[in-house]
Each structure stands twice: as C-alpha cells, then as structure tokens.
Amino acid sequence: MTGKKPAIPKGTRDFGPKVMARRNYIFNVIRNIFEKYGFQPLETPAMENLSVLTGKYGDEGDQLLFKVLNSGDFMRKTEVADYEKGYKHLTAKIADKGLRYDLTVPFARYVVMNRNDITFPFKRFQIQPVWRADRPQKARYREFYQCDADVVGSNSLLCEAENLAMITEVFEKLGISEYEIRLNHRKILKGITEMIGAPGMEMAFSMAIDKLDKIGASKVKEELLDHGFDEQSIKNLEPFFDLSNAERGDNREIVGSLLAGSETARYGLQELDTILEIFGKLISHKKVQLDITLARGLSYYTGAIFEVRVLNSSVKSSVSGGGRYDDLTGVFGLEGVSGVGFSFGVDRMYDVMEELELFPEETVEAPSLMITNFDEDAMGHALHLLKTLRESGVRAELYPDTVKLKKQLTYANKKNIPFVLMVGSKEIEELKFSLKNMKTGEQQNLPIQEVIEILKKSM
Amino acid sequence: MTGKKPAIPKGTRDFGPKVMARRNYIFNVIRNIFEKYGFQPLETPAMENLSVLTGKYGDEGDQLLFKVLNSGDFMRKTEVADYEKGYKHLTAKIADKGLRYDLTVPFARYVVMNRNDITFPFKRFQIQPVWRADRPQKARYREFYQCDADVVGSNSLLCEAENLAMITEVFEKLGISEYEIRLNHRKILKGITEMIGAPGMEMAFSMAIDKLDKIGASKVKEELLDHGFDEQSIKNLEPFFDLSNAERGDNREIVGSLLAGSETARYGLQELDTILEIFGKLISHKKVQLDITLARGLSYYTGAIFEVRVLNSSVKSSVSGGGRYDDLTGVFGLEGVSGVGFSFGVDRMYDVMEELELFPEETVEAPSLMITNFDEDAMGHALHLLKTLRESGVRAELYPDTVKLKKQLTYANKKNIPFVLMVGSKEIEELKFSLKNMKTGEQQNLPIQEVIEILKKSM
Numbered sequence: 001m002t003g004k005k006p007a008i009p010k011g012t013r014d015f016g017p018k019v020m021a022r023r024n025y026i027f028n029v030i031r032n033i034f035e036k037y038g039f040q041p042l043e044t045p046a047m048e049n050l051s052v053l054t055g056k057y058g059d060e061g062d063q064l065l066f067k068v069l070n071s072g073d074f075m076r077k078t079e080v081a082d083y084e085k086g087y088k089h090l091t092a093k094i095a096d097k098g099l100r101y102d103l104t105v106p107f108a109r110y111v112v113m114n115r116n117d118i119t120f121p122f123k124r125f126q127i128q129p130v131w132r133a134d135r136p137q138k139a140r141y142r143e144f145y146q147c148d149a150d151v152v153g154s155n156s157l158l159c160e161a162e163n164l165a166m167i168t169e170v171f172e173k174l175g176i177s178e179y180e181i182r183l184n185h186r187k188i189l190k191g192i193t194e195m196i197g198a199p200g201m202e203m204a205f206s207m208a209i210d211k212l213d214k215i216g217a218s219k220v221k222e223e224l225l226d227h228g229f230d231e232q233s234i235k236n237l238e239p240f241f242d243l244s245n246a247e248r249g250d251n252r253e254i255v256g257s258l259l260a261g262s263e264t265a266r267y268g269l270q271e272l273d274t275i276l277e278i279f280g281k282l283i284s285h286k287k288v289q290l291d292i293t294l295a296r297g298l299s300y301y302t303g304a305i306f307e308v309r310v311l312n313s314s315v316k317s318s319v320s321g322g323g324r325y326d327d328l329t330g331v332f333g334l335e336g337v338s339g340v341g342f343s344f345g346v347d348r349m350y351d352v353m354e355e356l357e358l359f360p361e362e363t364v365e366a367p368s369l370m371i372t373n374f375d376e377d378a379m380g381h382a383l384h385l386l387k388t389l390r391e392s393g394v395r396a397e398l399y400p401d402t403v404k405l406k407k408q409l410t411y412a413n414k415k416n417i418p419f420v421l422m423v424g425s426k427e428i429e430e431l432k433f434s435l436k437n438m439k440t441g442e443q444q445n446l447p448i449q450e451v452i453e454i455l456k457k458s459m
Numbered sequence: 460m461t462g463k464k465p466a467i468p469k470g471t472r473d474f475g476p477k478v479m480a481r482r483n484y485i486f487n488v489i490r491n492i493f494e495k496y497g498f499q500p501l502e503t504p505a506m507e508n509l510s511v512l513t514g515k516y517g518d519e520g521d522q523l524l525f526k527v528l529n530s531g532d533f534m535r536k537t538e539v540a541d542y543e544k545g546y547k548h549l550t551a552k553i554a555d556k557g558l559r560y561d562l563t564v565p566f567a568r569y570v571v572m573n574r575n576d577i578t579f580p581f582k583r584f585q586i587q588p589v590w591r592a593d594r595p596q597k598a599r600y601r602e603f604y605q606c607d608a609d610v611v612g613s614n615s616l617l618c619e620a621e622n623l624a625m626i627t628e629v630f631e632k633l634g635i636s637e638y639e640i641r642l643n644h645r646k647i648l649k650g651i652t653e654m655i656g657a658p659g660m661e662m663a664f665s666m667a668i669d670k671l672d673k674i675g676a677s678k679v680k681e682e683l684l685d686h687g688f689d690e691q692s693i694k695n696l697e698p699f700f701d702l703s704n705a706e707r708g709d710n711r712e713i714v715g716s717l718l719a720g721s722e723t724a725r726y727g728l729q730e731l732d733t734i735l736e737i738f739g740k741l742i743s744h745k746k747v748q749l750d751i752t753l754a755r756g757l758s759y760y761t762g763a764i765f766e767v768r769v770l771n772s773s774v775k776s777s778v779s780g781g782g783r784y785d786d787l788t789g790v791f792g793l794e795g796v797s798g799v800g801f802s803f804g805v806d807r808m809y810d811v812m813e814e815l816e817l818f819p820e821e822t823v824e825a826p827s828l829m830i831t832n833f834d835e836d837a838m839g840h841a842l843h844l845l846k847t848l849r850e851s852g853v854r855a856e857l858y859p860d861t862v863k864l865k866k867q868l869t870y871a872n873k874k875n876i877p878f879v880l881m882v883g884s885k886e887i888e889e890l891k892f893s894l895k896n897m898k899t900g901e902q903q904n905l906p907i908q909e910v911i912e913i914l915k916k917s918m
Contacts, residue, residue: 005571005572005791005792006508006510006511006568006571006572006791007508007511007572008503008504008507008508008568008572009504009506009507009508009556012504012506013504014501014502014503014504014569014572014573015500015501015502015503016501016569016573017499017500017501017583020499020500020501020502021499021500024500035824035826035854036826036849036854036855037826037856038825038826038829038854038855038856038874040476040479040480040824040825040874041474041476041479041480041483041824042473042474042475042476042479043473043474043479044467044473044474045467045468045471045472045473045602046505046558046588046590046602047468047471047525047590047601047602048467048468049465049466049467049468051465052465052466063530064530066506066527066528066530067527067528068525068526068527068528068558069525069526069527069528069553069554071522071523071525071592094528095528097468099505099527109465109467110473110475112464112465113464113465113466113467113473114473114475119869119870119873119874121859121860121870123856124476129505131505131506133530142506143504143505143506151859154859154860155860156832156859156860158838158857158859159859278842281839281842281843281846282842282845282846283846332464332465333464365494365499365500366497366499367494367495367496367497370497373615379617380740383737383740383741384740386741387740387741387742390495395494395495395497396497397496397497397582398617400580400610400613400615400617400618401580401613401614401615410578411578411580414578415497415499415578
C-alpha cells in the first residue's frame with residue numbers, strides 16, 4: 001500500500017473549509033426556520049437493518065441500497081452450497097445491514113419504536129447524509145445530504161400550509177427569489193383517472209404524467225398505452241394536457257371546471273383551497289401554482305403534494321418537495337398515523353446559489369487576525385497579545401513557525417484572514433503594533449487596545 | 460415484512476430531540492473554540508476505499524472495519540472457486556469500500572490528494588461519526604462521533620501548547636472543572652528503554668506501561684517478560700514504577716533526575732518544558748501533570764502525547780487525547796509532513812456532563828410559545844397572531860388540531876414550551892389574549908404587543 005496515491009470512492013466528495021462554510025450557511029438557515037416553526041432535531045444511525053430498508057423503495061431502490069458485510073467470520077464452508085444457489089441468497093446471509101437510503105424510512109422506524117414516549121403530533125427535522133449506489137454522474141452523488149421536516153399524528157391542513165411557509169421563508173432568506181412552488185393532490189390524480197374512464201389506474205397514470213415536462217405529451221400518451229390505458233381514456237385526457245401548456249397564472253377556475261365531474265378530485269381541490277388560504281395568512285408573498293400534472297414519484301403520498309423549482313437557474317430539477325402520507329408507519333405495524341413532510345435538496349440549492357452568486361462574501365469562519373512570528377524573542381510577547389485578543393473575543397492565531405514574512409502573509413491571504421498584526425522587537429519596545437488590513441493594504445501603528453477596538457468593529 | 464416490529468442495529472443509537480440538543484450544545488462549544496484558534500472545518504465521505512483504510516490500524520483494527528458490498532451483479536459463477544479459497548480472498552472481490560474507522564486516516568488521505576491546493580500549515584477540524592465493528596457493550600458503540608483538530612505542516616511546539624489550551628477552554632466552558640491533562644513524550648519512553656538496557660523495544664514497552672493504571676505493576680512486569688525484556692531491565696524500571704505511585708504534584712524535578720541518563724529522554728523532556736511554558740502564556744489556570752507512564756496506543760505518535768481524564772466522575776477512561784506524529788501522510792506517499800492533533804470523546808464527555816448535571820436547563824430549542832387551537836373560527840385570528848409573533852422573531856407554533864385543551868397543554872408541557880397563548884372568541888373580541896406561564900402557572904390577559912415584549916425578555 002505504501003507510496004500508492006490514495007483515491008476517494010466514486011460518487012463521493014470531500015468538503016474543504018470554503019465549501020463547508022457555504023454548506024453550513026445553507027444548513028443553518030434551514031435549521032433556524034425548522035426550529036422557528038417548532039420542529040425538533042432527530043438523528044438516526046447510518047446503518048439500518050436490511051429488513052427495515054428493503055421493500056420500501058421499489059425494486060429499483062432495493063438495488064441501490066449499499067449493503068454492509070456482517071463483521072466477523074461469517075462465511076462457513078457449508079455456505080458454499082448457498083452461494084451456488086445464487087447471489088441474492090448469499091447476500092442475505094453475509095449482509096443484514098445497509099446504509100440508509102433516505103431519512104423517511106428511518107424516521108418511520110423511529111416513530112414506531114418510540115411510539116409510547118413520543119408526544120404526538122411529533123414535529124421532527126433531520127439533516128443527515130444518505131447513500132445510494134447510483135451510477136456516479138454529474139451532480140448525482142452516492143453520498144448526499146437530505147434535510148427533512150415531518151409532522152406525524154395530525155390531520156390538520158395547517159401542517160401542509162406550514163410546509164409551504166417554511167419553504168418560502170428558506171428561499172427568501174437565502175436570496176433565491178425566482179422560484180415556483182407547484183401544488184397538486186393525489187386525490188385530484190385519482191379523480192382524473194375516474195373521469196377519463198380508467199379508475200384504479202392512478203399509480204401508472206401518476207408515473208407517466210409526472211414525466212410530461214421532460215418527455216412531452218406524445219411520449220406520455222405512448223407510456224399510458226403501454227400501461228393499458230385505452231385510446232378513449234387518453235383522448236379524454238386532452239383537456240388536461242392543454243391546461244398544462246396554458247400560460248402560468250391563476251388557473252384555479254379552469255382547474256375547478258375541469259375537475260367538476262369527479263367528487264374525489266373536488267375533495268382534493270377543496271383541500272388545496274384550504275391549504276392556500278392558511279398559507280396566505282402565514283406568508284404575504286406566496287409563489288405557488290396549481291399543477292395537476294405534478295405527481296411526485298413516491299407511492300406513499302395520499303394527499304397534497306408539492307415541488308419547488310428555481311426559474312432562473314440551469315438547475316432544472318426540483319430543489320424541494322413533499323406531501324401528505326396517510327400510512328407511513330403502517331409497514332412497521334403502526335396504522336392510522338397520518339403525516340406531512342418535505343425535503344430540501346441541499347446539493348442542488350448549493351449549485352443554484354453558486355450559479356446566481358447568492359452566497360454572502362464572508363461565510364468562511366476564518367480568524368479575524370493573524371499575528372506574525374518573527375523570532376523566539378518576539379514570540380513571548382506575541383503569545384501575551386494572542387491571549388489578550390482571544391480574551392476580548394477576537395478570533396486570532398499566531399503563525400506557528402518563524403519563516404519569512406512573505407510566506408506568513410500568503411498564509412493569511414489564502415485563509416481569508418482580514419487583519420495581520422506585526423510584532424517585532426521595535427513594536428514590542430514601543431508597545432505599538434503594526435496592524436495591516438489585508439484588503440486595503442493599509443497599515444497603522446496602534447496600541448493593542450485600539451487594535452481590539454478596530455477588530456471588534458469589523459466583526 | 461409488513462407488521463413486523465422494526466429494530467435498530469446493535470451498537471447504534473437514535474438521538475431524539477433532548478439528547479440532540481445536549482449533544483449539539485457540546486459540539487457547538489467545541490466548534491467555537493476550534494474556530495477561535497483558527498481551525499477550519501473539513502468533512503470526508505463515510506465510505507473510503509479499503510485500500511486507504513486497511514493496514515493503518517493494526518490487525519485488530521482491520522478486523523473491526525465495516526466493509527460495504529460492491530453494488531450491482533458483482534458475483535459470477537467463476538468466483539465460486541475464489542470463494543473456496545477462503546473468506547479473505549472473496550471479501551477483497553466483493554467489497555472494495557469500508558466505513559471510516561477514524562477521522563485521522565481520511566484526513567491524511569485528503570491532505571495527500573489536495574497537497575497542491577492546501578496552504579500549509581493546514582489547521583482543520585472534523586466532527587463526524589466513525590464506525591467500528593466492536594462487540595456492542597455498555598458505553599461502547601458501533602457508530603460514534605469523533606471531534607478532531609489537527610495541524611499539519613508545522614514543527615512549532617506552539618501547536619502542542621494550543622492543543623492543551625483548546626482542551627482547557629472547552630472543559631472550562633462546559634463546566635467540567637475537576638480534570639487532569641497528563642503529558643508525556645515518545646522520546647521519553649524511548650529514552651527509558653535505552654536507560655534500562657532494552658533499546659529498540661519502545662513499542663512493546665509503551666503498550667505494557669500504558670496499562671499500569673489498569674492492571675498494576677506486577678502484571679505489567681509479567682507482560683514485559685513475555686515480550687522479551689530481561690529481569691535486569693525490569694529491575695532497572697523500579698524507580699519509574701515508584702514515581703508513578705508517588706503523590707500527584709509538581710514532579711518535574713524528580714522526572715528530570717530520573718531521565719538524566721538518556722540524551723533522547725532529555726530532549727523529550729525539554730520539548731515538554733517548552734510546550735508548558737507556551738501553554739502557561741496562553742492560559743492562566745493550567746491543570747497538567749507529567750506522567751512518564753502515559754503511552755497512548757496509537758503507533759504513529761513520535762513526539763509529545765497527552766490524555767485527559769475527569770477526576771470526579773465514574774467515567775474513568777480518557778475523554779480527550781492526542782499528540783505529535785512526524786509522518787502521518789507518508790503511508791500515502793507524502794513524506795516529511797509533521798503534525799499535531801487531538802480528539803474529544805464526545806460520548807464520554809456527554810456521560811460525564813449528565814452525571815455531574817452540567818447541562819444548562821434550556822438546551823432544547825423548543826418554541827417559546829404555543830397558541831391553542833379552539834375551533835375553526837378562532838383559527839383565522841390565531842394564524843394572524845402566529846404570523847405577527849414569528850415576524851417579531853418569536854419561535855411560535857399553533858397546535859394543529861382542534862382537540863381538548865388539556866391535550867394541547869400536555870403537548871406544550873412535554874415539549875418544554877414555556878408559554879401558551881389562549882386564543883378563543885372572547886379573547887379575539889377584546890384583543891387581549893391569555894398568556895399562561897407553563898412553569899409558574901401564572902396567567903395574564905394581554906394585548907399581543909405586550910405578549911411579544913414578555914417573550915422577547917424571556918429569550
């Protein structure tokens with residue numbers, strides 16, 4: 001191994017100081033708004049039992065789970081026969097844990113395991129990485145963070161409205177102003193299948209219609225045909241396709257008349273009306289749009305669903321989304337717990353903010369000041385100054401080695417340290433130290449108390 | 460799977476709101492002090508290539524690595540033969556990634572991969588979980604957080620002194636006052652082996668002497684015999700054992716005379732003197748003790764080493780420790796980069812703080828106020844108040860469902876929400892709302908602006 005250049009696993013990333021500072025900036029904005037709305041933090045382990053994870057994300061999801069080998073001497077001669085029976089059989093023997101694929105299933109597992117200790121409605125947020133064995137490609141990673149907030153144990157539509165309000169507050173706070181929340185309801189999708197004469201085919205319909213933006217109407221029709229929709233049903237869909245092509249704007253009236261024929265759809269629309277009414281009371285400027293083609297992939301949604309896109313960015317996929325699910329914990333034996341939740345796609349939001357240059361200049365938590373290190377004689381006094389500065393609340397560091405001044409200044413510069421304090425024998429004698437502003441190049445000779453005052457003003 | 464009660468993998472934990480808040484309290488104290496000293500954040504992926512991880516932690520460590528199965532259809536018929544050759548061979552074929560075992564090796568990997576972009580000396584901190592396939596037992600987990608700070612690329616003893624200063628600041632800030640930093644130097648250990656007539660046997664000596672506290676002098680002697688030390692060498696050790704039994708206190712003079720016979724040991728002691736001198740200039744109250752029996756297990760240390768124990772707690776193992784290493788990155792082909800680093804054992808510190816009741820009362824970030832939900836008529840006005848409160852910076856939530864008041868108050872109580880605002884039809888008519896202090900039970904009728912003032916004062 002020695003001497004070999006090390007590499008990082010495909011699809012994973014290191015986050016150095018600058019990127020970390022910017023990511024933390026986004027996380028902090030999100031965390032503060034989650035907490036402002038009464039959500040509380042939860043963390044679950046990276047590994048979950050495979051019995052918890054498998055069967056929750058569809059066949060494709062199961063294949064994307066990272067499985068962790070059981071530790072110890074788990075493979076015995078007798079298992080060779082098993083191995084010959086095939087890979088799946090063997091995998092079950094040698095791996096019973098996997099890395100979490102999202103934050104929703106671990107959350108459901110947590111709720112079920114702690115049902116007796118939790119005060120419902122339970123409002124939790126969770127900001128942790130997830131892992132998916134996707135083929136690595138641009139802007140798709142095998143390890144990425146999710147930021148989820150969910151309420152379980154309440155049927156109130158206030159929960160949906162507050163999701164929209166939190167999304168709005170986060171985007172406004174981050175300075176992302178050109179965005180759109182698209183809103184739909186699973187019951188509207190269900191109602192449409194009833195109206196066009198394809199009742200019970202809601203799932204296939206949702207999956208196909210969800211791709212309308214990407215693949216266009218004719219490809220969606222093909223897919224519906226493939227899934228067993230008849231020609232007449234598809235013809236009945238025409239007005240809905242037309243609607244999706246119509247100008248963006250207040251489409252409530254058209255949607256209402258289109259859906260008038262289905263009680264199920266009307267119920268869904270009514271819920272959306274209520275959600276929007278509450279939302280309007282919470283937030284003054286709302287950027288939300290009914291979109292009856294929005295389906296969202298995940299099958300567990302049962303009520304309102306929503307998704308957010310940024311309009312003035314090259315990032316075209318959604319940067320946030322969520323919805324209501326009626327039975328998330330049912331799969332673990334706890335029935336009848338309704339919930340609403342949503343997620344921020346932090347990696348995509350990061351890309352948007354970088355593209356639109358929305359990061360504040362000073363996100364990096366660099367020290368405010370660096371003291372130069374001239375020689376051993378000066379170091380004693382430099383340490384004294386360092387202590388004084390730190391005790392006054394100034395983030396300061398002393399360059400550790402007595403190397404050339406130029407090298408020390410380069411260090412300060414690269415680390416974005418705004419001030420450098422030169423401490424040599426002359427300065428120590430006069431008790432006036434040369435403070436250099438690294439941006440302007442300006443240099444002043446000052447006693448330490450004045451240095452502290454300038455630093456405190458600049459913080 | 461459906462209906463089966465879910466479980467969490469052995470040796471792992473969920474962190475609910477209360478524990479999260481307390482853990483974050485510790486993390487924030489540590490992070491702020493790391494940043495105050497000019498350290499900057501780094502995060503590395505959970506998975507590393509096994510070629511990066513293996514061979515770095517000894518045989519025992521290698522066995523404790525969690526290995527991640529390669530994704531996809533990686534096992535082919537032709538590999539059955541490999542399998543029959545044995546487990547090790549097969550593992551190498553089916554798993555080429557593992558979960559990180561500590562933060563030091565990933566850090567070394569990062570430094571080597573980014574050597575051309577990093578400005579040295581590089582001061583980074585890293586707060587992330589690590590995974591070890593240890594047998595689960597009390598207070599030993601398979602997933603736990605490490606908090607590391609390292610400087611690489613500087614030989615200055617200022618780095619060691621600042622480690623001790625950061626440790627001191629963190630413990631003082633957390634309120635842990637009865638602790639002791641024990642300090643030693645690898646060159647002192649080396650010098651002792653030379654002096655007792657067992658040169659070159661420093662590693663075996665270090666491993667044995669490190670257990671003195673746990674197993675006592677006679678068992679340590681046995682172990683040394685087993686490792687090939689002769690009777691005379693062990694006899695020569697007697698004065699050192701005596702020293703370790705001596706009263707704690709200023710033992711600099713005795714240590715100095717004991718080590719006088721070895722140039723190597725004298726060099727080590729001189730470095731410790733310098734470190735303590737610098738440390739004394741940075742921090743007024745230092746709690747540090749020379750301990751020539753301290754060895755620390757990890758073999759990569761080459762200079763000063765130190766460890767922290769809390770004296771008035773049932774947690775007997777060290778809660779922090781570190782030291783200087785001369786060639787951490789050499790294993791990845793980058794030679795001659797010296798560094799100093801240390802780590803906080805956050806799980807143990809948590810246990811200490813809980814035992815000594817050192818957590819502030821209000822670590823949980825609960826909302827400051829909950830508005831009750833009486834009925835749909837009242838809800839419109841409640842939403843208006845909610846908006847006003849939040850815009851004034853008050854963390855507030857509206858109970859989502861119109862259930863019995865008692866249930867709503869129980870919710871506020873369990874969530875540690877200090878104030879409840881009752882908003883019924885009478886209150887709305889009078890525009891005076893009943894503010895209940897959940898601790899004192901006191902209740903006042905107030906206009907919303909006065910409610911905000913009280914809340915802001917309490918924050």
